[in-house]
Amino acid sequence: MHDHGKASCCPASKISACLAYFAGITVQPDPQSGAPMILLSYNIQYGFGADGAYDLARAARVIEGADIVALQEVERHWQRSQMHDQPARLSTLLPEYYTAYGPAFDMDASTREGSRIINRRRQFGPMILSRWPILWSRLHLLPMRRMLDPLNTQTAALEACIDAPTGPVRVFSLHLAHVGVDERLDQITHLQTVMANSAASGPPWSGTDDEPARNWTEAHPEPPNPTSVILMGDFNCEPDSAEMTRLLGTAPYHPSARYAGALIDAAAQCGVSLHTHSKQIAGQMRLRQLDHILISADLAPHLRRVWTDPQEPASDHLPLWAELGF
Secondary structure: OOEOOOHHHOOHHHHHHHHHHHOOOOOOOOOOOOOOEEEEEEEOHHHEOOOOOEOHHHHHHHHOOOOEEEEEEEEEOOHHHOOOEHHHHHHHHOOOOEEEEOOOEEEEOOEEEOOEEEOOEEEEEEEEEEOOOEEEEEEEEOOOOOOOOOOOOOOEEEEEEEEEOOEEEEEEEEEOOOOOHHHHHHHHHHHHHHHHOHHHHOOOOOOOOOOHHHOOOOOOOOOOOOOOEEEEEEOOOOOOOHHHHHHHOOOOOOOOOOOOOOEEEHHHHOOOOOOOEEEEEOOEEEEEOOEEEEEEHHHHHHEEEEEEOOOOOOOOEOOEEEEEOO
16 A cells, blocks of 8 residues: 555646556556656665564565665664674665665774774664666765763765766755754754755865876766755654754745745645654654655656555655656
């Protein structure tokens, strides 16, 4: 069972196809529109499902079929996950994907065998997978507040530039703090500064190689730094929260307004109400949408649908998908 997006997501030129889709009729794609781009945001809870069982392969099966994937809570060398290198295992389980991993949390997990040190790092963080080449990536550590109770850990946003068939696009896999609103607002302000300065800072390298003998650029041109952006992840806040308002802004009298450089909530754009997490809070079961897909305003006209699968047990979070059509 899936919670599907509404027909309001569909471009006007595809209304008949969208209506047929929601009626359950198989429709051949318009050859002039190109193949769809399927996005997936998924907090995999380091391979532990809603049933408490550790099964990373089960999470990998959920990922199959998506084109660009933003994962959170991927780890290396933890006892609870059998000391597995999960980024490496996911690469093995999903060999058709390019991958990038960014550890937000990094601690020593080394051991000694006789006189030899076996160097290992206990890591935890976001990951991006793509059917198309990941031209570059970089990790943005998010502001953190020291906490006495409960546990608080470093979180991060992993940014990658993906060479999609429709042109390069920047993708973020994001995990915001799980406790305090003010801490998340700090993190969002930091992230907005990073994004606002993107054009000025450029890609991971820029300029002319004045030491060609050292082969800094490996004969490649300066990498792209596109303005089209997709943010996906576990935001740990709901659609009507102060955090989402800070990210998206408000235009109550013009709900379809699109500012240049602004972000659009894919689910809201489609008129979809869904949940991605359930938890007992103060004696009540709360169904909450904590995971979100945000797209830059230039991508909004290409949004077709947003959905999740309430029956998927591979994590305590539900996978959240969105489809773009070009």
